[in-house]
Amino acid sequence: MTTRPDLAMTLDAQLSAGRALRRSVARRQHALLEMPDRDPVAILEAQHRGRVPELVPVRVARMLESPFAFYRGSAAHMAHDLRDAPRTGIVVVACGDAHLGNFGFYASPERELVFDLNDFDEANVGPWEWDLKRLATSAVLAGREVGIDERTCREAATAAAHAYRDTLNRLYAHTALERFYFRVEADALLDRIDAGPDRKELRRAQRKARRRSSEQVLTSVATVGSGLDTRIVDQPPVLRHLGVASPEQMTGILRTYRESAASDVAVLLEQYTLVDAAFRVVGVGSVGLRAHIALLIGPSGEPLMLQPKEAVPSVLVTYGGMAFGDTRRRAVARPSRGVEGWRVVTGQRVMQAVSDRFLGWLEFEGRDFYVRQFRDMKGAVDLDRLTPSLLVEYTRLCAAVLARAHAQSPDGARILGYLGRSDRFDDAVARWARDYADQAERDHAALAAAVRSGRLAAVAT
Template sequence: MPSRAFAAEDDRAAGKAARALVPRRAHVAFGVPPRDPVEILEAQHATRDPELVPIRIGRMLETPFAYYRGSAAVMAHDLARDTATGFHVVACGDAHAANFGLFASPERRLVFDLNDFDEAYPGPWEWDVKRLAASLWLSGRNNGHSEGRCREAAEAAAGSYRTSLGRLASLGALERYYFQVEADALPKMARPAARKARARTSEQVLAKLATASDGGRERIVDQPPLVRHPRVRDMERMEGLFRDYRAVLRPDVALLLAQYELVDYALRIVGVGSVGTRCFIVLLRGPQGEPLFLQAKEAGASVLQTHGRVADVPWAVERQITTLGQGRRVVAAQRILQAQSDPMLGWVAGVAGEDGRRRDYYIRQFRDMKGSFALERLTAGESEEYGAVCGALLARAHIQSPGAAFIAGYLGSSSVYEESVARWARRYADLAEADHAALGEAVRSGRLPAETGV
């Protein structure tokens, strides 16, 4: 890898020069070709639990914003043909407004950051910004905000991304690396979510999800279809996977978890777009009988690769993201993009399922001081504030990639870029609403099954 010493100014200059080839106003161009969004979703179902697919569709039918949350593959397909400078970062891949949240740092402080990395992969920086901006427009419409206020929220996100990235690009690499947003620094609207997040512990989860069995040991309670034990419960095999997971952790965390005993595990549905992938919650007990819940979530290939058709990435970090399995990819991207990450974040690869398929998983703590904003309750002003915070955090994530001062040079100091992105976001919000209607028609015609209210 060539020397990066004193390269920031060269990167800025290269970004500024790129305006001649891809003007910032060009990002308003909207050229999504005709496609069948339902067909793209159907293709994803081939590897998912068929019993859970109707729940996924039912959740996506709730609102256009809910559809948008579950249709990252559709948007990646659309963005593959979109205006871009060609500069790649480690991208989140699904940076919509609901994928930012609160969680505990290793020091047990409450921080706010990106919190979903299932689709993370090296890709164009523009894709994350547009996914965030369009999500804010859709969320605003869902809340009854005027089109003008939706535009302001989208512009606030893209504008905050521009200004924050410019500031961060002027700092040293270590300063950028340590930058984070703690809950105490968030606007007043964050306080209710922060209070709820601080109350979320393994003890609270235990009270909701587990009960004593006849043998006196806790057992996770089946709550079909959301929580259920697998048809074959193999504790010996799960203990082996638990050992494999500990082997990839830092020595101090591995030693900590070696003191815990595996008690039970069960399948548990999560999210919107993730419904149908295999996701487990695992109950452990420590030496004083203290509970600990982990979550093991299936990791498939990123939609940026499968639908966005991202191929060659011209720098060394690509190897850190794309090798050693999909669970390792998610973990590596999370550690890069988050200012603070769960110390228990790990992975296992090639796990044989009940259907004989081998799958990769990533593992993290379950509900450890985790929280999110009720986006459906945000006022127009709060939505604009929220978008600005999310845009700043997205900039912090992207600036970790080598050469990202290129983006700062490209964006410059004017508002041209955010105005263009906001206009694009409105048109994509229109398209997402049309896709949501097409999904509803597919259900009414019997093409897709749906189970609502779950």
């Protein structure tokens, strides 16, 4: 009898293989934080090479705002610190930056509001533990930032690991196809939250997301003129034309992008005319990368805003030592150009239950980009408004979504076998998250010292 080398393991075999891993990596070992020698400021300086120089001080200023703000921009530090830490060896298509701020609402193709991961700049193959530890640590730091007591912050970190494990149990009671189609509708979130201030806060976030459309964004981004004469107004340094691709170059970018976009989207875009584009500063970790917004106008004068954003190698590769690719055991079919943009888009499509129909990638003048629709019903819970109970419940929701994302990878059931039904891993992750949150605070202090000494410059916006 012959066996195909790529034959997938049965569920029982995966569960058994996961349980066996406990002998080599005990679940309690995940509590150990053994920091390597490194200079947190030097890691930032290395990341800044190749970014727009005048925007680097903006990134530094944003990371200076608080330890949590620093953490949101320091995925590279965490990948570096976890590189040699104990891990099971189970790899998944990982987010690479799964903190609380990178979950939120967006529109499905059916125009329903869904809740999921929403940032994939660092997506790549990676250890499942790294995503979960990053989420748990973010809960501790987010709680500390708004004055929530340490006991509740630890409870939130524990809830992340428990909800992740519990959701995997639920998901693997279903078939692979059922897991593939499973998604979290925004309205279903309310059923998990008791009536009161926390439910009101979720409703507030949902209402805000539903109001975001290209038309609404056009009113929030200052413009002049109307129809084909509409132009974006500079708001430096966050939004500006200086340094943006020329109209001819942007036309070329969008033309190349259409080659990777879905066929129906490419046909749709033939009805739109590019009228303006601007350089726009984006989230903490991406400040200084080349990100644009492109304003297109349709045949009835309706706006469509796309965002071409530079994609650089994932920190899971550059600092975590992971191989570029996916979890399949054979060569990965990938484009010959624009490969980093392709990586981001592929990671998003694998990990999200439903994805932006406008996703695509390209290479332009030696740099890789991906393209997405700009702010289409996108929104998130305001982390500055977290209450103790909402911190725990929201962290639990994010962990459940993360489990669904990891369960799409071929070896996901091994994770469930490894975790089992005890709370040993939950407690270990909570202890690790507390200790790594302390480290993030020390790194934030080191950044502040570097600015005071003149080693780095900071410019607030």
